[in-house]
Amino acid sequence: MNHFLIAGLGNPGIKYQNTRHNAGFLALDYLAENFFAAESFSKSAQLESFLCHAKKDGRNAILVKPQTYMNNSGRAIAKTMNYFDIKLENLLVIHDDVDLELGKYKISEHSGSAGHKGVASIINYLDSKNFRRIRAGVDAEERKMPTEKFVLQKLSKEELRQLMEVFQDFPGIVENMMDTKTKKA
Numbered sequence: 039m040n041h042f043l044i045a046g047l048g049n050p051g052i053k054y055q056n057t058r059h060n061a062g063f064l065a066l067d068y069l070a071e072n073f074f075a076a077e078s079f080s081k082s083a084q085l086e087s088f089l090c091h092a093k094k095d096g097r098n099a100i101l102v103k104p105q106t107y108m109n110n111s112g113r114a115i116a117k118t119m120n121y122f123d124i125k126l127e128n129l130l131v132i133h134d135d136v137d138l139e140l141g142k143y144k145i146s147e148h149s150g151s152a153g154h155k156g157v158a159s160i161i162n163y164l165d166s167k168n169f170r171r172i173r174a175g176v177d178a179e180e181r182k183m184p185t186e187k188f189v190l191q192k193l194s195k196e197e198l199r200q201l202m203e204v205f206q207d208f209p210g211i212v213e214n215m216m217d218t219k220t221k222k223a
Contacts (some may be wrong), residue, residue, distance in 0.1 A: 042099040042216055043124040044069065045115050047133040047156040049190075050105040056198060058176035059108060059189040061134035062156075064198075065174060065205050066090070066101045073209035074099065081105070085121055086114040097216050100124070111156040112163030119164075129169040130215055132208070133157060136185055138175025141200045145211060146171045172211060174204060 046062030054060055070076040074092035079101070082089050090101040100122055104114035119129065133156055138144060147170045151158035161167045178197070181188050193201065 040097065040128060040216075041122055041124055042097070042128045042130065043102060043115070043119055043122065044099055044130045044132065044212065045102045045104065045111070045118075045160075047108060047111050047131065048103060049107050050103075054190065056193050057190050058134050058136075058193060061174040061176055061201060062132040063103050064201060065132040065172070065208060066103060068202065068205040069208060069212065070101055072205075073212065074101075076101065079103065085118045087118055089118070094213065094216070099212075099216070108156040108159075110159055112159035112161070115160055116163040126164065126166060126169055129164075130172065130212065131157065131160060131169060132172045132174065134176045134189060135173035136177050136189060138173060139177050139179075140175050140197055141204060142175040143204050143207065144173045144175075146173055170215060172208060174201065176201075 044066065046066035048054065048060035048063035070090050070092060074094050076090050076092035079088040079090045086104060086106050088103040088105060092099045092101055102115065102118050104111040106114045133154060137152065148168050150167055151161055
């Protein structure tokens with residue numbers, strides 16, 4: 039049976055809740071509530087993550103929110119992939135992207151980190167960049183601060199609403215990935 043791992047990147051704790059850098063965590067919450075038949079997220083100290091077992095049309099997915107902070111996301115994702123014996127081609131990573139305008143997203147595969155330290159960590163721990171990503175835009179026109187500070191800023195209600203609108207496209211992307219990979223197996 040094909041298992042899929044969908045990892046949302048972010049930072050743990052209330053301090054970082056609803057920040058731009060936590061777009062991946064927000065996307066996983068959206069998918070768990072609006073797409074999958076899913077359990078609630080529970081903490082796994084062993085895998086350094088919050089995990090959620092999810093199903094859709096007979097296919098299984100594990101939703102994972104690494105609790106290692108953004109720059110060490112790869113450690114938790116590699117542990118989770120090893121534990122559940124997930125193949126690299128069945129990995130999807132969702133993360134923020136300051137090079138994309140808020141309200142936009144891009145799908146990437148087989149590409150470098152473009153300076154995103156969470157993605158760089160995953161590439162390092164998996165020794166590969168051969169996985170799919172959804173890059174959720176979080177940039178704002180009026181940004182007047184360094185990127186490191188900007189991504190840790192809370193999203194306004196309007197910005198959060200825009201991000202949730204983008205997430206409405208994600209179930210179709212996830213379903214397509216699962217369908218494609220299931221047919222190849």
